[in-house]
Amino acid sequence: MKTRREFIKISSVGAGVAALGLHALDLKGLNWLNPDSSNEPASDEDMTPYPTYCEVCFWKCAAWVYVDKKGKIRKIIGNKNDPHSQGRMCPRGTGGLGMYYDNDRLKTPLIRETRPDGSQYFRKASWNEALDKVANKMKEVKEKYGPEAFGLFNHGTPGGHLEHLMRAYGSETNAEPAYANCRGPRSAAYYATFGAFIGSPECTDIRDTRCMVLIGSHIGENMHNSQVQEMSEAIDNNATIITVDPRFSTAASKSQYWLPIKPSTDLALLLAWIHVLIYEDIYNKDFVKKYTFGFEQLKAHVKDMTPEWAYGITTIEPDIIRNTAREMAGAAPAVVIHPGRHTVWYGDDTQRERAMAILTALLGAWGKRGSLYLPEAVHLPEYPQPEYPKPKWSWRDLPEGKFPLATMGITSELLKASIPRYKYKHQVKAWLVGGTNLPLSMPDKKLFKEAANSVEFIAVMDTMPMEVTGYADVVLPEATYLERYDFIRAAQNRVPNVALRMPAAKPRFKSKPAWWITKQIGERLGLHAYFNYDDYSEVIDWQFKKLGTSLEEMKKIGVKSFPRESGPLYIGEGEKFEFNTNTGKIELYSTDFADLGFDPLPNYKPHPEPPQNYYRLIYGRAPMHTFSRTSNNHFLWDLMKENSVWVNPKVASLWELKNDQKVWLKNQDGAITSFPVKVRITERIRWDSVYMVHGFGHSDKKLSRAYGRGASDEEMITKIAKDPIMGGEGMRGNFITFLKENPNKNRKEDKA
């Protein structure tokens, strides 16, 4: 009998057809709920819904977790009153229960032991033993080096609990890849220009926009839920979408204008757009006059940055550059210049983001309907506790004067401070890691390994045996978001709101919620005053009550909105508005940058290009996965089991590559992927670049589904272009070539 996989391949004759969401017949007969349960769908009336907000990505959509009469979690449905999900989860949120049901989960605390022959292994341990070990090490580090020498790598809500513990203990030596390896340049640029961060969820007013400009931002492949939903509304409203991307992204396919730019030249395009707006006199004059600083300097600065100038750099024709600039001007101020999110590309990323912010200001597309709205978040009352002790040094002091506009810890600085040969003034001796899988979420694996081998102690808290757990001395198995109380979600939005996460089921195995783990460690350190509760539900109930609601009410509604207190969503016509910058105005010319010796107005600088037979590595996302954290989730694994390397047909023909052929990748520094990756021949990528979805190529065998599936783009990112302004790590300057024979045959397996 033919399988449906064969069917789709055979029946979809013609070039460029690929099928997603296929059947995997290698898991025959595996019923996810339990092997003997019936196939009958459970009726909603027979189930109890528990409120949560999702932890599969940072969008944190609120949802209802449906639990049947046997106590089994059956499905997750979006909360209709939630502005993040608007009642509709994305595939990852819908499949979030796969995290709960994953039998590869960390099941019990583990402690690293060494055999007489020197080899090491993990021994199952009791919670008491594991917690004692972490607490004792924290005491020891505090006595020997001071609490500051205990570093923290964190992300997400579990990371927040660890941050609380560390601050109570006396350390603010923390960093998360989400900053210097992701959105940091955006924060620095928009803060310098508008005196405000973009925040999360981004304050993009896509639903009412008349023109949206996406520069390397791929909505629809990133499932930033409300943005995806609003882009759909924008399509219905016939808004113009302009997508700048060297790859024919999903968003590009929905755009009136796709600008297939030569990679690394975006800043030239932005400057040319700015030139057109100013020299064709089609910028928003009232807005610029009233709210901005430095227009004349900007005008003189971009005088020669014509579309013709940009054409030679970007390969985008001058007419297209002019027409798209006019489209924006025609739609202004209802234009969203999307600030992007993963913005660490070429090392001048803060300057590129600055150009986007300047373009936004010239269109008057800030604080206006259909542009960027003025977000507001509920200010959560602080549960009573003593003030945190003030550390003698923190993440701020690690770079010793470099990266002056960094507003969060820089991961690579924390790594270097952990390695004695870098001779940092402040040295890190031990780590806590929570909610982030460093080997797959940071470039420069060598640096990570050296740092991990240099520190005295590593404790890792996670739900899954990720690569980083392999480096731990103590592993703390965390309950998934479906099994725990957690912080109140109070993210910014159009309307301030709060959301509750509560357990829908008891923690599986011996896993424990992050709040419990941190409290246990805190109590052992004599920090009871910071953990003055028996159950975290007491904390959030106290906070809810201060806000005029209660845990009891929130259990019934999940999400509650409050009236805005900061004023209207948009700046009124002609309204006086003070910006939080040195000049009180939107700084087209950045006085901060000028003071610090950085270009006060952005300049295009060329970046290295691939040598012969090498191709620029571009990486991105697939809608059914969140980086490396979902690759073992059986629902999502079923949809996409591995990544592929996208190759233009011209390149494929040159190399005689075939679809689905397995190749290894080698980069300009000689790094080779641990695993092969399948070739996908597609017109959707330029001939000077290849593309990979990030998050695959797991090397931890305990991830039974994800192990060895696809290749890790991070392994190919060994060259980093540092952003001098805020320490961002530009990762798009790496070039790969193809190896058709297994280069790892005679090499020892790379353990992480």
Place this chain on the structure above:
Amino acid sequence: MRYAMAIDTHKCVGCSDCVVACQTENNVPHGYCRDWIVEYVDGTYPSLDMRFQSERCNHCDNAPCVRCCPTGASHIVEGGIVLVTHDECIGCGACIESCPYDARYPHPDGYVDKCTFCVQRVEKGQNPACVDVCPTHCLHFGDLDDPNSDVSLALKDRSWKVLAPEAGTKPQLYFLT
């Protein structure tokens, strides 16, 4: 009454949320699915065109799977929904072979399974799970005989096509173009 679905290919981003929502709603065993996504790309870089579409059983008016079923397990209920009675299905697979859309799969419990338009939900006046979960709102469901149903309104001002019209099955999935 005639249930049908319209799929807006201008809006679908191919995220496969419909696939997962169906699996959890209907307890579909792992490794199988009742709906799926197909990506079509045409042209040469940089003159390209692409669309995604969510596909499933077409609930045909003239359903070959029903005609070829030796036991009567495959049948059509009110509103034109094509269903399989598990107890009556002997798993012979004739219907799988007959379906031009390959919408059916052999369930490991020994019967043939496929999209039911979430009949258990439709009976209560709800949409199928895939329709209600779709973040792009690209799926429209309802009764074609009701001019105000979501599906009728979606089809009113748009051009559409069906899959494999030459098969003569009179399919009831309409792809808005």
